[in-house]
Amino acid sequence: MRGFGECMTRDIPARSIKTADGFETGNTSHEWDLQALKKAHQVLAEHTYEKKAVDKGYAGRTLYVNLSSGEIREKAVTEEMKMQFTGGRGFGLKLMYESIKPTTRWDSEENELVLTSGSMNGTTQYSGSGKCHSLTVSPLTNIICDSNAGGYFAPYMKFAGFDALEIQGKASEDVVVFLDGLEGKVRIETAPLEETNTHLLGEQLTLLYAAEDTEASRQKVSVVSAGKAAETSFWGCLNLSFYDPRRKVARIKQHGRGGLGRVLRDKHIKAIVVRVDHFDGLSNNPVDPERIAEIGIKQHKENRDLDRSQSNMRTVGTAHLVEIMDAYDLMPIENYRFGTSPKSYKLYSPNFYPYLTQVIPDGCWFGCTMACAKTADGFELKTGPYAGQRVTVDGPEWETIGGSSNMGIFDPEQVLEFNFYCDTYGLDTISSATGTAFYMEMYEYGILSKERCDGLELCFGNFDAVMEFLHRMAAGDGAEFVQVASKGIRRVKDWLIANNWGDRQLIEDCGMENKGLEYSEYVTKESLAQQGGYGLTLKGAQHDEAWLIFMDMVNNAIPTFADKAEALHFFPMWRTWFSLTGLCKLPWNDVEPADNGETAEPAKVPEHLQNYADIFSAITGRSVTPEELVLQSERVYNWQRAMNVWMGRGRRKDDWAPFRSMGPVTELEYVSREERYDKQMTEKMGLDEAEVAAMGTTEKLQRHYEFRRDQYEKLTDAVYYRRGWTPNGVPTPAKMKELGFGKETKMLAMLQEVIDRDEAAGLNAWGGSYGKDEKPPTDEKKYWEKE
Amino acid sequence: MKITLNRQKTELPGREEISVKSLLAEKKYVFPLIVVRINGRLVRKQEYAAALIRDGDTVDAFHLTSGG
Numbered sequence: 001m002r003g004f005g006e007c008m009t010r011d012i013p014a015r016s017i018k019t020a021d022g023f024e025t026g027n028t029s030h031e032w033d034l035q036a037l038k039k040a041h042q043v044l045a046e047h048t049y050e051k052k053a054v055d056k057g058y059a060g061r062t063l064y065v066n067l068s069s070g071e072i073r074e075k076a077v078t079e080e081m082k083m084q085f086t087g088g089r090g091f092g093l094k095l096m097y098e099s100i101k102p103t104t105r106w107d108s109e110e111n112e113l114v115l116t117s118g119s120m121n122g123t124t125q126y127s128g129s130g131k132c133h134s135l136t137v138s139p140l141t142n143i144i145c146d147s148n149a150g151g152y153f154a155p156y157m158k159f160a161g162f163d164a165l166e167i168q169g170k171a172s173e174d175v176v177v178f179l180d181g182l183e184g185k186v187r188i189e190t191a192p193l194e195e196t197n198t199h200l201l202g203e204q205l206t207l208l209y210a211a212e213d214t215e216a217s218r219q220k221v222s223v224v225s226a227g228k229a230a231e232t233s234f235w236g237c238l239n240l241s242f243y244d245p246r247r248k249v250a251r252i253k254q255h256g257r258g259g260l261g262r263v264l265r266d267k268h269i270k271a272i273v274v275r276v277d278h279f280d281g282l283s284n285n286p287v288d289p290e291r292i293a294e295i296g297i298k299q300h301k302e303n304r305d306l307d308r309s310q311s312n313m314r315t316v317g318t319a320h321l322v323e324i325m326d327a328y329d330l331m332p333i334e335n336y337r338f339g340t341s342p343k344s345y346k347l348y349s350p351n352f353y354p355y356l357t358q359v360i361p362d363g364c365w366f367g368c369t370m371a372c373a374k375t376a377d378g379f380e381l382k383t384g385p386y387a388g389q390r391v392t393v394d395g396p397e398w399e400t401i402g403g404s405s406n407m408g409i410f411d412p413e414q415v416l417e418f419n420f421y422c423d424t425y426g427l428d429t430i431s432s433a434t435g436t437a438f439y440m441e442m443y444e445y446g447i448l449s450k451e452r453c454d455g456l457e458l459c460f461g462n463f464d465a466v467m468e469f470l471h472r473m474a475a476g477d478g479a480e481f482v483q484v485a486s487k488g489i490r491r492v493k494d495w496l497i498a499n500n501w502g503d504r505q506l507i508e509d510c511g512m513e514n515k516g517l518e519y520s521e522y523v524t525k526e527s528l529a530q531q532g533g534y535g536l537t538l539k540g541a542q543h544d545e546a547w548l549i550f551m552d553m554v555n556n557a558i559p560t561f562a563d564k565a566e567a568l569h570f571f572p573m574w575r576t577w578f579s580l581t582g583l584c585k586l587p588w589n590d591v592e593p594a595d596n597g598e599t600a601e602p603a604k605v606p607e608h609l610q611n612y613a614d615i616f617s618a619i620t621g622r623s624v625t626p627e628e629l630v631l632q633s634e635r636v637y638n639w640q641r642a643m644n645v646w647m648g649r650g651r652r653k654d655d656w657a658p659f660r661s662m663g664p665v666t667e668l669e670y671v672s673r674e675e676r677y678d679k680q681m682t683e684k685m686g687l688d689e690a691e692v693a694a695m696g697t698t699e700k701l702q703r704h705y706e707f708r709r710d711q712y713e714k715l716t717d718a719v720y721y722r723r724g725w726t727p728n729g730v731p732t733p734a735k736m737k738e739l740g741f742g743k744e745t746k747m748l749a750m751l752q753e754v755i756d757r758d759e760a761a762g763l764n765a766w767g768g769s770y771g772k773d774e775k776p777p778t779d780e781k782k783y784w785e786k787e
Numbered sequence: 788m789k790i791t792l793n794r795q796k797t798e799l800p801g802r803e804e805i806s807v808k809s810l811l812a813e814k815k816y817v818f819p820l821i822v823v824r825i826n827g828r829l830v831r832k833q834e835y836a837a838a839l840i841r842d843g844d845t846v847d848a849f850h851l852t853s854g855g
Contacts, residue, residue, distance in 0.1 A: 309819060310819050324818055327815055327818075328815075550851075550852055551850075554793065554816075554848075555847075556793045556794040556795060557793075557794075559794065589852055592820065597849070597851070602822060602849065602851055603851060603852055
């Protein structure tokens, strides 16, 4: 399986779990004493609410739960709120702004965990309409982090009666927050006896809260949980369940990024459970259901007819990206030092075929024909507390596979084992892998050692050590390394530097975090635009705002800083919109109309943009154009940036990126791509060939360092200007007023105060060094003072 | 021959012409979602083997975005 062509054409029989009686996963079964579990529950607080139908995509209210006081109440969703914040993550930001303080940190009493739906969420006629977008003040970044996942929770929450669930305070013992759409009740209940790890807890609570002992009833329950490792690690994720009646498994999707699972467990929430009554394709009460069906059918046909040749999502999910990323030198190998490896082929997607059972439809929400949610069923675990048991592993997604190669792991079974334990322990596979890859590089350089790692031999490729690290995190191991390392790269950098164990610059350059959030799994050295796509983000280094590598590195379609800035305006604004409406990004551009290439702007997939505008109009009755959708996002995007500023961040220094994301840090990296880098010195940096030939590698590295850092600063200048921010990254009051926030006087005053302070400190200045033939984005002095 | 490929001057030594199919293979452009234009004219996938690129041509092999 070494060639890309083989990956797309090889006809490998699907693994089936179909039997004469139905389906059989081969998983280890469990016997639970559900009566005993239930009997141990004690109701701490209860609220009865009026059951109401959803109207034009909105439930019309949000739910507030305070775990400290037991207060449970409803909040109205106003028309103004819909116009300013649209829904989903927008509502979440508004709710948090009204409830937290600028000084709120992840473990503060007033920090909130907000789970949101969205006006298009729960649609069953168009693919990818089941996403939940959630927010909290992140333990990794100390600002608001949003994360998204599929599964049934968000649509069920809306159909149970609420556009968002806002949880504040902390319980004094482990609880379940139960939203019962069947009875119209919300309860906080103690849950002392249930398991904590997701694969067991999800099963227990699905059985416990199902209205009847039927598959149909179990399918109407969704559970949000984390796991044992989320009790200590800042990489804690949330798992959102969707019960699969064919496999008889409570399958899961993850809110991976930003430590939401750590906040869940800090609040002593064991799980959040929702149960719904009846729902169907019209439960959103759209104004024009026929139009939605018409658009949906066309898109379903695209998935059916084009997926195999375009993406192969229906067979292997996002794992189809492995062979592509490897071919373009973008697959992270050994902490992003390299973009390909002679061993990469072992992880090409067909090597996962033998493990993935195909039971179509395999979507994580009803009606999604992209159907990319894959599982390995009956997978026998080799390590840890569940060794020898057979389980369902959800995934692996591309990011988990890329994270594995980043740690030097190239065995599909080891990827699946890592994937399973991260999920059930409540750990983000991305941060866990990227973090561990950094520790491995530090180990290789002697900055870390077996002694400093409390006995862990964290060499690249040492799968046993990786698993031991996970198991020790989950066991609450108090050893210093396990404790610090489980808090993420930023804390480890500070720890290594404080102990004077290595060169500060090397440590800062190699550790792939931005704002405290670990990078996801793409090598960005040759795409300046994508360096910005990671660094110039709201929450930290996640690729969900923009993925511009092909457009920039291969197509050369955005050659100037202004071009790149335009892309870093449009794509983040557009992609934010999915989080406002409860949608998945994948159906937008992972399968495209057959004639998309013939359009003027194929990268935007114009037909699909129009689909979204038409469906939004058909659900809400508000007639909108694609441009207006981007404006909806721009409002929320700027509001979140303003909140970052309010919380003391959201400035140029916070958009700093590690040099590993920009270019070669070490001589080994340089030499591995010497021809490329030497050529860049003549073609991009203006040096002559003789000059380059006379340089040693150390000097070449230094030249690249200076050049590429300056390029990043110039990109930052251009992006800030395009977004309507000051040269220090602060949204201007004029921009906020233009977006409709003129009445938000406190926010506007705060922004002006920060801008004035920056001015006094000389921080309202361009970051790039502009030569005589170069110009900053504008000559206009103090452009940010314009009303 | 010399062509402009994705806005970059590109040399293909020892050739007088090359098919789109061969060019994509030579450049290792294996991504499935590529739109090819020769001097602005769209080349459909079924034409890749027959469509020829000649010296001085401007070729766009535009990789659409998926993933991410």
